Amino acid sequence: MQEYPQTLIGRTTAEVREAVTAAGLPAYRGSQVGEWLYRRTLPGEGGGFGADFAAMTDLPQTARAELAARFGAPVLIPGEQRTDRRDETVKILARLADGGHPIECVLLPDERRVSVCLSTQAGCPMACAFCATGTQGLTRNLSAAEIVAQFLLLQSRSARRISHVVLMGMGEPLLNYENTLKAIRILSAECGIAMRHITLSTVGIVPQMDRLAQENLQITLAVSLHAPTDELRRRLVPVAKTYPLDRLMDTCRRYAAHTHRRLTFEYVLLREVNDRPEEARELAALLRGVPAAVNLIPYNPTAVAEPFQRPGPERIAAFRKILEQAGLTVTQRKERGRQIAAACGQLVTEATRRTPKKTLPVLAGVA
Numbered sequence: 001m002q003e004y005p006q007t008l009i010g011r012t013t014a015e016v017r018e019a020v021t022a023a024g025l026p027a028y029r030g031s032q033v034g035e036w037l038y039r040r041t042l043p044g045e046g047g048g049f050g051a052d053f054a055a056m057t058d059l060p061q062t063a064r065a066e067l068a069a070r071f072g073a074p075v076l077i078p079g080e081q082r083t084d085r086r087d088e089t090v091k092i093l094a095r096l097a098d099g100g101h102p103i104e105c106v107l108l109p110d111e112r113r114v115s116v117c118l119s120t121q122a123g124c125p126m127a128c129a130f131c132a133t134g135t136q137g138l139t140r141n142l143s144a145a146e147i148v149a150q151f152l153l154l155q156s157r158s159a160r161r162i163s164h165v166v167l168m169g170m171g172e173p174l175l176n177y178e179n180t181l182k183a184i185r186i187l188s189a190e191c192g193i194a195m196r197h198i199t200l201s202t203v204g205i206v207p208q209m210d211r212l213a214q215e216n217l218q219i220t221l222a223v224s225l226h227a228p229t230d231e232l233r234r235r236l237v238p239v240a241k242t243y244p245l246d247r248l249m250d251t252c253r254r255y256a257a258h259t260h261r262r263l264t265f266e267y268v269l270l271r272e273v274n275d276r277p278e279e280a281r282e283l284a285a286l287l288r289g290v291p292a293a294v295n296l297i298p299y300n301p302t303a304v305a306e307p308f309q310r311p312g313p314e315r316i317a318a319f320r321k322i323l324e325q326a327g328l329t330v331t332q333r334k335e336r337g338r339q340i341a342a343a344c345g346q347l348v349t350e351a352t353r354r355t356p357k358k359t360l361p362v363l364a365g366v367a
């Protein structure tokens with residue numbers, strides 16, 4: 001079992017009350033702390049992002065000191081922050097206070113919503129052919145605290161309140177099932193993000209999708225499909241060897257039937273690899289009868305072994321048209337943060353290249 005730093009972030013208010021009581025304080029102090037942690041945004045102290053007890057001004061000094069001594073460990077060490085001036089996308093590279101591993105999280109505001117994209121693992125073991133994070137391998141699962149802390153960090157850097165969360169950053173959330181679910185429950189119950197405004201994106205881990213269905217959450221499940229045939233999918237998404245499309249699609253149908261939620265199917269468009277009219281027709285056939293929306297994601301060029309290319313607008317439009325003519329709802333991911341290397345895992349990959357490995361662990365002044 002991974003041991004994580006002592007923090008109250010990532011605990012429900014009921015759990016915070018228990019922890020505070022165990023520290024010899026009255027339980028209602030725990031409710032106050034919960035309020036500070038999740039609903040008033042604090043930047044954290046000591047250069048690390050954790051619970052800033054010193055700033056919790058409605059607690060007595062002694063209580064603040066006691067709690068800081070027990071639970072004041074930083075969770076994240078915020079690092080480089082890049083803002084794309086054109087669309088206000090903000091990407092933050094942060095290091096896990098415990099171990100120094102780099103992760104990324106992104107703030108994506110638009111006129112209607114403020115979305116954030118959070119990571120669930122440091123690195124990722126799935127090795128999808130086009131994904132920058134996939135080149136890194138898995139370092140470790142993030143704790144619920146480390147997932148929620150990304151949200152709190154981004155909220156502290158945003159003038160507007162966050163309204164939507166997508167678990168589409170680094171990592172495969174369903175391979176870090178318990179911590180991800182715990183984080184989702186805290187984001188919903190404590191941070192006020194409606195379940196319907198939370199999207200979990202999976203590469204398609206079939207047994208865990210079945211398990212997730214049983215939780216009966218109103219979140220959106222997004223499945224990274226990327227290919228309509230097993231042959232092609234195995235090339236792009238290695239885990240397709242374990243979970244072929246017939247099993248995956250059966251699971252998706254069961255998931256939709258059980259949760260009454262429409263699924264999103266993500267499809268990264270790679271020029272002349274999976275973007276031909278033939279693949280569009282096969283995709284439409286594969287999704288027939290599944291309550292589905294398709295999210296087309298034009299490939300974001302990254303440093304991966306294979307030289308993939310993004311298709312031009314005409315090819316994308318033609319692909320989209322075939323799906324729409326087959327009656328599918330299609331959305332297209334807006335290209336955002338291109339100037340700041342906002343594709344999944346890109347910033348960490350860059351940072352790792354710039355910094356020799358041995359200096360990665362802990363930043364100066366922390367730990």
Ligand code: SAH
Nearest residue numbers: 131168171172201202203224266299300344
């Ligand atoms: N492991 C999960 C979530 C993280 S990736 C999953 O596979 O769904 C989030 C989405 O970004 C996935 O659909 C993934 O395939 C896609 N993605 C990864 N690298 C990309 C790139 N270079 N360009 C466009 N989309 C990419």
